[in-house]
Amino acid sequence: QLVDTFEQINHQACYWEKEFSQHSQLWKDFHQRLKHLEEWIDKAQTAVKEKHEDYAYLIRKHKDFFQTINDEILHGFIKSGRELLHIRDKTEQKEIQLLMDTLENKWNTIICYAPVRLLRLQFERIEKIVVQELEQAENELNDELKQLERQHDTTEILRRHNERFQLNNFHPTMEIHMRDLQTFANDIRTKEQGQTLVSHENEQIDQRTIKLNNYWSNMQAKIDNVRRKLQTIPKKWQEFEEKFHHVESWMATIERSMTNTQNTDIPLEQYKAVVNKFK
Template sequence: TLSGGKDAVQSQLDKHRAFFSRTLYYKSMLDSKNKVFKNIIKSVDQAGNIDTQEASMKMQQLNDRFNYVTQNAQLWEQKLQEAVRCWHNFRECERVISDWLMKAEQLISEKHIDTKEIVESHKVFFERVNERWIHDLVQTAQDLRNCLPSDQQRPIVNSVERLQSKWKEVLSFAPLHLMRLEFRLDETTFHQYVKDIEKEINFEQQAFNKQENIDVIIARNKDFFDKRGAVLEVEHCIQSMKKIAENYVKWQPDDHSLNVAVNTIENQWETVAKKIDHLKQQLHQVPAQWAKYNE
């Protein structure tokens, strides 16, 4: 049988070669017997009146059997060699795709993705997928099936169908995965900015409540909120998330999770923005009051 896999077929091939390694030895023995037999026939023919037909027939049958066995041994060795090659190629293609799918599933299931570098590594992985792998798998499977009897081909067909199905599933999910990654990265960035902004608001509010130098507080406020561009960065994150959410729902119309997340974030930012405006109003009321007082 050729269906046991590369190692099993290789073992058969090794045994086959070992057994038929003495073919030349037996061929030389047969040639020697043929020479002896010819000499005997020649001597008998000279003597006359002896029927050599049966002996000649047996000798011919022996030669025919030897030729038949050796020729078929060569054919069988070729089949075994071809089967080993086909099994190797098929298993190699199978391994490459299985390894890629396993890595893809690991990446998709990753929970802690908080840097742009990680997102980029995911992008590179999924964008560099080699479509030829599946083509090679199908081709090597066909080559292998050509080596096998029809009743031994089903496991090969099942393996190819399983890998093709998984391949399509992962590739169809990959764009969604990458969109979610970019969304989560923007979301993480947003929360970090908001955390820093709220920390700054609290610091300035406390300084204001303690009636510290108002000009220093106003200068700090302008530096943080205007020059550093924290507010613009937050708004950029929100716009990016909205765009991703819009694209995502085009791919996955039934999944509104990103839109829900965007709404939550916009509400959160609206609350923080009101705090920023309120603080600025407080800070600028004091100079205005002083100006009015000095009129």
Template sequence: GKDAVQSQLDKHRTFFSRTLYYKSMLDTKNKVFRNIIKSVEAGNVDTNEASVKMQQLNERFNYVCQNSQLWEQKLQEAVRCWHNFRECERVISDWLLKAEQLISEKHIDTKETVESHKVFFERVNERWIHDLVQTAQDLRSCLPSDQQKPIVNSVERLQAKWREVLSFAPLHLMRLEFRLDETTFNQYIKDIEKEINIEQQAFNKQENVDAIIARNKDYFVNRGTVLEVEHCIQNMKKIAESYSQWQPSDSSLNDAVSSVEHQWETVAQRVEHLRQQLHQIPAQ
């Protein structure tokens, strides 16, 4: 991984940090050797072997210096590639983790929460996956073939997870919208039943019928409560229909709609029954 390459690079730099020292030693040796050659030029001394050795030494030193720079560049590139790949991996992993947390949230009962989920999933950046693939390719070009498999596996795993979450996101958002409408519906039903009970009790106590009728009309007609409930049910039906097209095997939302409709039918009958009761009594 990156740490191993960084460690290798550090060792490399430490070792070759003494290059100038050895270069200076070699320069001194070359100088001394040239002086020796000059001093024996007059005599009949064979310096060929020594000259060849010195030439070989200089060539080896230059070769090592050049290659040390080349290897430092390669190691630096490998560290850079590892860093970029890990960064892309981290960004996508973090997003997927957050996405999974949002998807598994159970209690979502405000419009703001639903909106925040929408924003999160709609702002997903497709470039992240492109960057992951690109940085993985760059990294693999720095690695020997026997070390490339984990990189390939990581990319494939993240791509699969990414596709899975993105295909699931629309369903998740639909369910959120549905649950929000369902919560609203349940609150309406609770309030309506409370109102029915209040009016029924007043009626049973033979309180002023005109006042009860006025209250009944205000609550159920003027305020548009019934229309709001029906609008809520229509929304749920639309969402359930869309959801079924995406996920035909899951009938949970359709089942919930049936339950809601049945519930509303029962409550609506109670509302109508109360209205009829009120209007059967002659005005006082």
């Protein structure tokens, strides 16, 4: 009987040792996966919140991070947590389940927001380019008008104007930028509506897009007006020179006629003809 009791105790000891080992392994696996998931979430949150003047850098970094997402990071954690739930009491089960739900929600939120974030970065990159181009164009036009007011060489100003706005594909390039800007704005709206993420930021993007479209339209009108002015002034100068030439010719004719009236050697009839020119 003593032997049977010993074997029973030994069997129970082995059982509990095995159970303890399994439970310890489950806890260890759960915490390792928890740490891995939390690290990924921290890095992902940093990636979608990072600010930098170089949008190309942010876009490249964003793509590199989210291009390949290892779903096993989340799924392995959830699986490990569910296995752990079976061996814990109800109080611990609630705590573990809450932790699982919280981290899964964070993961899903980031996964849903990441594509929108990329679109926003692409929108803001184009927006920055458009604003810079339009501001530079406006400065150029204002400078040309100042040069014109100071009566500088109109031909040189017109050459400079055409080189800036006609010869370097300024208009086609800006049209491409404006189409890209509108495309990204539309994609952001569509993506957010599909994920029920419509926000005040999206309204701001719509307003910014409208504002830049108006800015571009006004700039096109100003470019055309300045070009017409630069083209008109040389034409007016040409007309003035032609009229001045006519006046010079008329004055020369008058001078010759006056000289002829003082010539006493010409016949009377010819003298009368000269005098009649002044009547």
